[in-house]
Amino acid sequence: MGYSASLYQVPAEDSAILPYDKPRAAEGRLVWQRYNCQSCHQLYGLGGYLGPDLTNVYSAPGKGEAWIRAVTASGNTLMPKYNFTEQEMEDLLVFLRATDHSGKADPRSFDILPNGMTRQK
Amino acid sequence: MLLLTLLFGLTASLYYAYPELGSKAPWFQALRPMHVTAAVCWILLGATACVYAGLRAKGHAPNLWIARLQWALWILAIGGIYHAYARGWFGGREYWEFPPQWAVPVMGAWALFLVQIVTAVRKIRRWPVYIWMWLTGGLFFLFAFIENYLWLLPYFREHIVGDMTIQWKSNGSLVGAWNQLLYGAAFYLMERIGKDRAAGRSKMAFAMYFLGLSNLMFNWGHHIYPLPTAPHVRYIGYLVSMTEWVFLLRIIHSWKQSLSAAQRHYHYFPYRFLMAADIWVFFSLAQAIVMSVPALNLYTHGTHVTVAHAMGTTIGINSMILMAAGFAAVGPPATPVHPARWLGIAFWTTQGALLVFWVSLNWAGVLKGFWQMSAQQAPFSQLMHGLRPLFVVFAGAGLVLAISLGALGVALMRTTLTKTVRPDLNNIEKTS
Numbered sequence: 001m002g003y004s005a006s007l008y009q010v011p012a013e014d015s016a017i018l019p020y021d022k023p024r025a026a027e028g029r030l031v032w033q034r035y036n037c038q039s040c041h042q043l044y045g046l047g048g049y050l051g052p053d054l055t056n057v058y059s060a061p062g063k064g065e066a067w068i069r070a071v072t073a074s075g076n077t078l079m080p081k082y083n084f085t086e087q088e089m090e091d092l093l094v095f096l097r098a099t100d101h102s103g104k105a106d107p108r109s110f111d112i113l114p115n116g117m118t119r120q121k
Numbered sequence: 122m123l124l125l126t127l128l129f130g131l132t133a134s135l136y137y138a139y140p141e142l143g144s145k146a147p148w149f150q151a152l153r154p155m156h157v158t159a160a161v162c163w164i165l166l167g168a169t170a171c172v173y174a175g176l177r178a179k180g181h182a183p184n185l186w187i188a189r190l191q192w193a194l195w196i197l198a199i200g201g202i203y204h205a206y207a208r209g210w211f212g213g214r215e216y217w218e219f220p221p222q223w224a225v226p227v228m229g230a231w232a233l234f235l236v237q238i239v240t241a242v243r244k245i246r247r248w249p250v251y252i253w254m255w256l257t258g259g260l261f262f263l264f265a266f267i268e269n270y271l272w273l274l275p276y277f278r279e280h281i282v283g284d285m286t287i288q289w290k291s292n293g294s295l296v297g298a299w300n301q302l303l304y305g306a307a308f309y310l311m312e313r314i315g316k317d318r319a320a321g322r323s324k325m326a327f328a329m330y331f332l333g334l335s336n337l338m339f340n341w342g343h344h345i346y347p348l349p350t351a352p353h354v355r356y357i358g359y360l361v362s363m364t365e366w367v368f369l370l371r372i373i374h375s376w377k378q379s380l381s382a383a384q385r386h387y388h389y390f391p392y393r394f395l396m397a398a399d400i401w402v403f404f405s406l407a408q409a410i411v412m413s414v415p416a417l418n419l420y421t422h423g424t425h426v427t428v429a430h431a432m433g434t435t436i437g438i439n440s441m442i443l444m445a446a447g448f449a450a451v452g453p454p455a456t457p458v459h460p461a462r463w464l465g466i467a468f469w470t471t472q473g474a475l476l477v478f479w480v481s482l483n484w485a486g487v488l489k490g491f492w493q494m495s496a497q498q499a500p501f502s503q504l505m506h507g508l509r510p511l512f513v514v515f516a517g518a519g520l521v522l523a524i525s526l527g528a529l530g531v532a533l534m535r536t537t538l539t540k541t542v543r544p545d546l547n548n549i550e551k552t553s
Binding site: 003004007008009022023025026029030033034035036038039040042043044045046047048049050051052053077078098099102103105106107108110112116117118120 | 136137140141149150151153154211212213214215218268271272275277278279280281282283284285286287289290338339344345346347348349354355356359414415416418419420422423424425428493494496501502505
């Protein structure tokens with residue numbers, strides 16, 4: 001119970017990431033869930049397996065905000081299109097930007113320590 | 122629920138083999154949670170039935186009215202969840218995701234289940250290890266299930282890393298909790314089959330139980346190594362996960378003993394499922410240890426190795442224990458309704474198909490692992506295209522698995538429905 005309670009407090013890493021609009025990011029998280037994005041996509045390698053991991057899609061070369069807007073509005077050969085409202089789209093973008101700022105999910109961005117543990121470079 | 126699990130799982134697997142279906146027929150979004158919900162309900166309801174049958178056999182039958190209320194809440198929850206999926210209403214958290222209002226009847230049903238367990242075990246003297254497993258499994262499930270909905274509070278949802286840490290803590294503990302219920306059922310069955318009451322009260326049994334319990338509480342950290350959470354969370358997960366070596370070494374150490382028991386009891390059909398579960402425990406444990414070393418986790422995390430692990434444990438271990446308990450409860454299998462020869466063929470086909478299914482997923486996962494660590498990374502679509510032959514094998518093995526395991530499920534259901542006496546695990550003693 002004590003261990004659980006310690007986890008319920010905001011981790012230091014959360015306060016260290018770049019500031020973001022917390023209430024809107026929380027709303028964006030709900031959009032992510034409402035449209036069941038996790039069925040196909042992952043965040044930090046957790047989620048579905050049909051689509052790519054989207055943790056850092058906001059800052060990935062050739063991707064970013066305009067790309068997210070375009071691909072969700074028109075779909076592609078593997079993904080259906082979504083009719084987000086403008087508010088939903090904005091909230092989702094805030095959530096994805098905040099996730100992107102929280103860290104890197106690419107396994108190549110980790111160092112391996114002598115004890116077998118990994119650490120972000 | 123087993124048949125629904127197989128149906129939805131099989132249909133969802135087609136999307137891996139033919140991903141272009143994703144845009145033409147976008148039902149995958151609903152199929153995945155439909156599959157997961159059916160699988161989780163099959164395990165949870167099956168585990169509940171095992172515990173009730175075990176307590177009844179000990180002379181502590183559950184209160185009928187509470188049990189009826191419990192089943193009514195489950196029916197309400199399952200009906201509501203599937204209605205939501207059919208309407209395209211999601212909104213929950215993976216993996217067992219559904220609109221959060223349906224968590225209320227699930228929570229209510231589980232609380233009633235706990236009342237039944239506590240009421241019954243209070244009257245039992247000198248608890249064997251499986252009673253501890255049922256009690257702690259039931260308690261931890263309720264705790265983790267409530268914790269799984271902390272995201273409803275903005276305080277938790279607003280902190281991305283902390284929120285994901287709690288999500289995977291509760292997911293890991295939920296699985297650990299239902300494993301406690303089912304391993305308890307397997308322990309109970311083995312006690313009845315082997316007619317060895319001391320086994321469930323030995324120091325070794327309790328040592329293994331406490332090790333399992335500590336894993337339930339702390340080893341979930343290996344799910345979130347890439348997450349930038351506090352280092353001690355990852356180190357605790359790493360250290361506790363490495364205690365799984367003790368389980369693996371114990372299996373290897375008692376291999377001869379297990380083989381001799383298998384030869385002794387092989388003729389008894391329910392025992393074969395326990396034997397299969399033991400073998401899948403070995404495979405799954407070895408795989409879990411590899412995945413829990415952070416340096417190796419870089420290659421397996423987010424790949425189909427994780428799916429293979431989930432399938433190996435839910436089908437190979439959980440479902441095999443439930444089948445063992447089910448066939449033990451309905452009595453001798455050689456009846457005109459389902460000749461034993463058919464059952465034997467279905468049993469071995471299930472094991473073979475599951476092995477091919479598991480290997481193809483692991484293979485795909487390893488290839489994805491090398492892809493995600495390669496310096497010159499090809500586009501994701503190219504990776505998925507390259508994996509397609511393995512997904513075709515996976516879907517093909519899934520079809521055979523669905524037919525054979527489904528046949529066993531139908532045989533079990535028909536026997537249960539045609540039996541005139543009340544299903545009871547006491548039958549084991551009459552047939553062994």
